[in-house]
Amino acid sequence: MRRRAGVGAIQKQRLEQEKYKDKGNEIQENQFEQMTKQLEVFRVNLEEFAAKHKNEIRKNAQFRKQFQDMCASIGVDPLASGKGFWSVLGIGDFYYELAVQIVEVCLATNYKNGGLISLNELRTRLIKARGQGKQHQEISQDDLICAARKLKIFGNGFSVVSVGKGQYMVQSVPGELSMDHTAVIQQVANSSQAYTSISILRDQLNWERDRAQKALGHLLKEGLVWIDLQNPTEKLYYFPSLFTACINSSN
Amino acid sequence: MSEEQYEWPWQYSFPPFFTLQPHAETRARQISVWRNLVLDYFRGTKQYTLDIREASRQSLFCNTAINRKLDTEFILAILSDLQRTQNAAPIDKQRHRWEIYWHTLEEWANMIYNYVSSSGATNSVLTLFELTQGDDVQSEEFCGLDTDVLIKVLRVLENERKCELMLFDDQQGVKFF
Structure with missing residues (x-):
């Protein structure tokens, strides 16, 4: 005879x-706990690493870029906060x-370029203004983009506008x-001249006359x-920021 | 310095620099660069007067290399701005002919008076020729100053009772106090 399931069995099941x-x-x-421990170890290691290579990070542009990349790939932004252990570094x-x-x-340079400057010119001027020491001079494009962002x-x-072919412009006016304005800047930056016109935009970007007119009007304004x-x-329509003589002028 | 040697600023080769800009801020910047350029050019080439009717032919206002030049209205806008700061003044009613003061009349006056008092020439009479062409002033900034401008400068000093002008047909002199 088969025993029927009793209260005891149910209780036993629940207990299990x-x-x-x-x-x-x-x-x-x-x-x-282990994860936390691991993370803690990782953090300590990263900290140690950063502390140990602090000088290299500060001095060597390439190293800095790699460090930045490494941090980015694990979701750490050393610039996100001035507090915490990063500030020590x-x-x-x-x-x-x-x-x-x-x-x-x-x-x-605002008075002459209206608040638009190529990253190259920015870099040249910035390096000139910095100290003569080697560590002051080694500033890469990536550093500038990182800081400007x-x-x-x-x-x-402030915004960083990519104009294609690894070229950037920094805009510093409110x-x-x-998209259209950026497209005009890109078009001119990629041509060998510092100017554009309605017909050039019509040819190059396949824009209607009105669209070109409107974008140029805005940039003028x-x-x-x-x-x-x-x-x-x-x-x-000329961009002083892309006009060679303006870029190279000392004043 | 001759015109050929003059070193133009980068704007001089920038074609839109020769078109009066419609955007207020850009225009203000543009006028300010032109102001400095005009004063610097006149100083560098030691010129004192400008006739608007002939100005477009001057290389200052006409860059043949890029085929751009200023129109009369534009030149007048620059000169009016210079007039505002006493760096220029029209010398005829039609505002065609202008004097350009790369130093204002007051600045010239101070400069000349300082020179005269430091060289101990007060209380004696100097001819205007001596004052601007003499051997002693060859290294002074006001050497070669235009006579018409000089007289205006001396009038400023006269109003301050620092000198007295004596203008006769054949002899033009000044006595400083």
Whole structure:
């Protein structure tokens, strides 16, 4: 005769389940603990690494880039906060210092380029303004982009515009550039001239006349381009920021 | 310095520099560069007067290399701005002919008065020729100063009772106090 399941069996089953659950929790906790430990070890190692190579990170542009990349791939942003252990290393400081210098260069050249400057020119001017020591001179494009992007915190007054072929422009005036405006800058940056026109934009970007007119009008209003009415065929719009003599001038 | 040797700023080869800009801020910057350029050019070439009707032909206002030049309206805008800061003044009613003061009349006046008092020439009479062409002033900034401008400068000093002008047809002199 088969015994029917009694209260005892149910209770026993429940007890087992609870035990499983407890065990499960225990294992989970163990894993969590281990994970935390591992992370802690990792953090300490990273800290040690950074502390040990602090000088190299500050001095060597290539090393700095690799360190940045490494941090980025594991989701750590050494610039995200001035507090915490990163501040001890002064890696953030390096970029804050750069960011301040970027602002200085942008302000100093604003009167002639209207607040648009190529990253190359920015770099040349910034390096000139920095000390003569070797560690002051080795500033890479990546460093500048990294520092300039941090300036976004101050609103839309600062932005880095990619103009293709690894070239960038830094815009330092309030007022966001739309896709169309960026497209115009890209078109001119990739041509061998410093100017564009309605017909050039129609040819190169397949734009309607109105669209070109509107984009150029906006850039003119923002002070980023100058108009030339003495060209025999049509109005030309010049970017001082892309005009070689302007880029190379000392004042 | 001759015109050929003059070192132009980068803007001089920038074609839109010769078109008066519609955007207010850009225009203000543009005018300010032109102001400095005009004063510096006149100083470098030791010129004192400008006739607007002939100005477009001057290399200052016309860059033949890029085929761009200023129109009269533009030149007048620059000169009016210079007039505002007393760096230029029209000398005829039609505002065609202008004097350019790369130092304002007051600055010239101070400069000349300082020179005269430090060289102990007060209370004696100097001819205007001596004052601007004499051997002693060859290294002074006001050497070669245009006579018409000089007289205006001395009038400033006269108003301050620092000198007295004596203008006769054949002899033009000044006595400093």
